[in-house]
Amino acid sequence: xxxxxxxxxxxxxxxxxEQDPKxxxxxxxxxxxxxxxxGTIKAGSKWLLNMEELEKYLSDPERLEKDRLREYERxxxxxxxxxxxx
Numbered sequence: 001x002x003x004x005x006x007x008x009x010x011x012x013x014x015x016x017x018e019q020d021p022k023x024x025x026x027x028x029x030x031x032x033x034x035x036x037x038x039g040t041i042k043a044g045s046k047w048l049l050n051m052e053e054l055e056k057y058l059s060d061p062e063r064l065e066k067d068r069l070r071e072y073e074r075x076x077x078x079x080x081x082x083x084x085x086x
Contacts, residue, residue, distance in 0.1 A: 004039065007049050012054060015051065030054075034047040038053045
């Protein structure tokens with residue numbers, strides 16, 4: 001049994017850029033998806049990502065739909081845009 005490759009957000013982003021310097025993945029995007037990734041651990045103020053799970057998520061063809069639904073739920077839970085009474 002091998003240990004999972006666990007990285008902080010910054011380390012995960014650096015590893016992605018090292019493997020693919022022209023990657024369109026941004027640090028902001030990683031920060032946004034981190035709480036919902038399987039195998040992610042919150043350690044104090046840092047997020048620790050399981051690189052295997054991150055790679056599996058990024059190669060998922062349905063990922064864009066999952067991102068859209070996550071953003072919708074997040075906006076709904078934080079209030080998002082509310083109607084203003086006249």
